[in-house]
Amino acid sequence: MKALFNTRELVLALILIVGIAAISLYQPAFLSWGNVGDMLTETSVLFMMALAQMVVILTRGIDLSVAANLALSGMMAALVSQYYPETPLVLMILTGVLCGLVLGLINGALIAFLGIPPIVMTLGTLAVFRGMIIIIAGGDQVNASEMSAAFQVFPKRVFLGLTSPVWIAIAVSILFWIFLNFTRAGRGLYAVGGNPVAARYCGIDQRKQELLAYSISGAVAGLCGYLWVSRYGVAYSEIASGYELTVIAACVIGGVSIGGGIGTVPGTLLGALFLGIVMTALPVMQISPFWQMAISGAVILAAVVINARAERRPDKLILPEARRLRRV
Amino acid sequence: MTMSEPVASEDRYTVLDAPPRRWRDVLMRWEVILVILLALTIIVNTIASPYFLDVFNLADATFNFSEKAIIALAMALLILVREIDLSVAAIVALAAMGVGYAAEAGFGPVSLFATGIGIGLLCGVFNGMLVSYFSLPSIVVTIGTMSLFRGLTQVILGDQAKTKYPPEFLDLGQSYFIKMKETGISWLFIPPVPLSFLIFLALAVLFGLILHRTAVGRQLFAMGSNPVAARFSGIPVAKLRFILFVVSGLLSGLAAVLLVARLGSVRSNIGVGWELDIVTMVILGGVSIAGGVGSILGVVLAVLVLGLLTFGMSLNNIPGQVVSVYIGALLIAVIAIPRIVERIRLRGTR
Numbered sequence: 001m002k003a004l005f006n007t008r009e010l011v012l013a014l015i016l017i018v019g020i021a022a023i024s025l026y027q028p029a030f031l032s033w034g035n036v037g038d039m040l041t042e043t044s045v046l047f048m049m050a051l052a053q054m055v056v057i058l059t060r061g062i063d064l065s066v067a068a069n070l071a072l073s074g075m076m077a078a079l080v081s082q083y084y085p086e087t088p089l090v091l092m093i094l095t096g097v098l099c100g101l102v103l104g105l106i107n108g109a110l111i112a113f114l115g116i117p118p119i120v121m122t123l124g125t126l127a128v129f130r131g132m133i134i135i136i137a138g139g140d141q142v143n144a145s146e147m148s149a150a151f152q153v154f155p156k157r158v159f160l161g162l163t164s165p166v167w168i169a170i171a172v173s174i175l176f177w178i179f180l181n182f183t184r185a186g187r188g189l190y191a192v193g194g195n196p197v198a199a200r201y202c203g204i205d206q207r208k209q210e211l212l213a214y215s216i217s218g219a220v221a222g223l224c225g226y227l228w229v230s231r232y233g234v235a236y237s238e239i240a241s242g243y244e245l246t247v248i249a250a251c252v253i254g255g256v257s258i259g260g261g262i263g264t265v266p267g268t269l270l271g272a273l274f275l276g277i278v279m280t281a282l283p284v285m286q287i288s289p290f291w292q293m294a295i296s297g298a299v300i301l302a303a304v305v306i307n308a309r310a311e312r313r314p315d316k317l318i319l320p321e322a323r324r325l326r327r328v
Numbered sequence: 329m330t331m332s333e334p335v336a337s338e339d340r341y342t343v344l345d346a347p348p349r350r351w352r353d354v355l356m357r358w359e360v361i362l363v364i365l366l367a368l369t370i371i372v373n374t375i376a377s378p379y380f381l382d383v384f385n386l387a388d389a390t391f392n393f394s395e396k397a398i399i400a401l402a403m404a405l406l407i408l409v410r411e412i413d414l415s416v417a418a419i420v421a422l423a424a425m426g427v428g429y430a431a432e433a434g435f436g437p438v439s440l441f442a443t444g445i446g447i448g449l450l451c452g453v454f455n456g457m458l459v460s461y462f463s464l465p466s467i468v469v470t471i472g473t474m475s476l477f478r479g480l481t482q483v484i485l486g487d488q489a490k491t492k493y494p495p496e497f498l499d500l501g502q503s504y505f506i507k508m509k510e511t512g513i514s515w516l517f518i519p520p521v522p523l524s525f526l527i528f529l530a531l532a533v534l535f536g537l538i539l540h541r542t543a544v545g546r547q548l549f550a551m552g553s554n555p556v557a558a559r560f561s562g563i564p565v566a567k568l569r570f571i572l573f574v575v576s577g578l579l580s581g582l583a584a585v586l587l588v589a590r591l592g593s594v595r596s597n598i599g600v601g602w603e604l605d606i607v608t609m610v611i612l613g614g615v616s617i618a619g620g621v622g623s624i625l626g627v628v629l630a631v632l633v634l635g636l637l638t639f640g641m642s643l644n645n646i647p648g649q650v651v652s653v654y655i656g657a658l659l660i661a662v663i664a665i666p667r668i669v670e671r672i673r674l675r676g677t678r
Contacts, residue, residue, distance in 0.1 A: 062467075064604075110660070110664060114664055114667045114668065114671075115667060116660070116663050116664060116667070117617040117618065117663075119412075119467075119607075119617055120611050120617055120659065120660075120663055121660060121663075123604055123607060123608060123611075123656075123659065124608075124656040124657070124659040124660040124663075125656060125660070126604065126656065127604075127608075127652040127653065127655055127656030127659075128652075128653050128656035128657055128660075130649055130652060130653075131649045131650050131651075131652045131653030131654075131656070132653060133649075134647060134649045134650055135650060135653070139647065237649055241601075242600070242601070245414075245471055245474070245475070248471060249471060249472070249475065252468050252471070252472075258465045258467060258468050259465065288483070288486070290479075290482040290483045290486055290596075291479070291482075291483055292479070293475050293476075293478055293479030293482055294475070294476055294479025294480050294482070294483050295479065296475050296479070297472050297473065297474070297475025297476030297477070297478075297479050298472075298476055300468070300471060300472035300475060300476075301458070301469065301472040301473065301476065304458075304464050304465075304468050304469060304472060305458075305462060305464070308462060308463070308464055
């Protein structure tokens, strides 16, 4: 099994390398340090959001409220910066993270302890969070001129050739990798998603695991909310609208099974990188940006078909539904 | 060798009669809760605004939700059998674009309807093939086709808008299909009805009859409750699933035509975010996301609750996104409260 996962990521990595090679043959500037740095900075939020979404999908859940959470947490951080510009930067970032964490806990608590289906719960909170932005900000937006200087400068700061969002994404990725591979709670997430009944017999509390997964998803969305708002210099109710589906797409391309229990940190990162490259390569290739969505759609479909073939076992196929059930 | 006696006890194979109906069961039915919600919505809105209970205002309010409601009927059947179609809004966009180009080429109203419905149908066939014959999870497939269909619309349409339509086509979408008729008695009259709402009502009756009165309807419930058992019972699960996705595409195409006729303009962002509104309608209508539970009556009631709630709030100048807070909270509350009640009741008996 382990070998199978490794090859799948290897295939994705190979496709990426071939793609990058083809693009840079056509346009050598694509591989310049400046462009690669820009692309990583642009994709850093997607890296983190995809990892957090993977944690939720591992438990057989889904979090559709992440983009709305990002926008609301970003707005909270921006409001702190607007009205209390003297606040240390760490506290402003912490505001975003805490706000996201609380929103994630609300999702997690109702899903885990009341058994509300995740898709229903997060669909509801998606609408609620977006509307809350209008309510708390009184319908206004926070512009760059109203944010404090420290708030805005941080994501543009360069350290050892990479911007701070990229470094944060690297740190978060390493933390996720350690958490998912070497901690009891992290392995529990795989167990709960892979086989809830067996996990229960092993003494793993499914509700605690779910609460944990949605809290992580919320906190990461909060952190990304700060990064998004400070980088683009504006906070309003529509930022990152529809981004939740991009995040899920990154997971799917990266080989995370929507049926739970399957997914790795490197795979998800590659999936996010794939989308990041598609988005940044099109302008370089002088292809209309209108192609972006169609291409990512085609890639998602290709990834699902390929992943399903990889999961297909050589046993005799009497009842497709039975296999479907095992996976879903 | 002698035949051994069957070991299983007899009562295992005895099918008990349905338990007698009790008042509490009737009152706890989802449709009853929705009727109460609908009544509350109407009462509160009537008190809040004198313009709410006006026949013409109410008829105009139906314009805003009928197209989504038409798609919600197909979505209800999909969710009932544990599937979902998140690409409906993208199909609306692609079909609407087709209608836009066809109108520019000089098509008449009938061929415009055929164009939109045809494109929707093809998109539905594509979804259905991927889900049914590759046996892929529909949520992932339709997230993919959502990007693909919407992306194609963006590629072809770019940043332009299609705004040329024959007047008789626009008339279908913008005027009342059934005109207001007084009979002389003040409370007895034929209300004005827009075409889209009329189509929604007709389809709701059709879907209700199919789901609740035919063998196919029972098969859908069986598929939703237990797909494997349904397959072993000889129900053509894959075929039915395929047909449902085709129906979903077809109705999305129909909704697209009605939407274009109403708006008179098509851009690539037409109908963005509709899929979530439609799923909200279906879930509020009491269709279980886990499959096997739901009714068309519930979906129709939920459509009316959401539509009138939105209309009433807009009459009172509440901004759209604040309305969505109430709708999101309503969705969660309506799902959560019965579970909390159940939990408290179970605690009492333990």
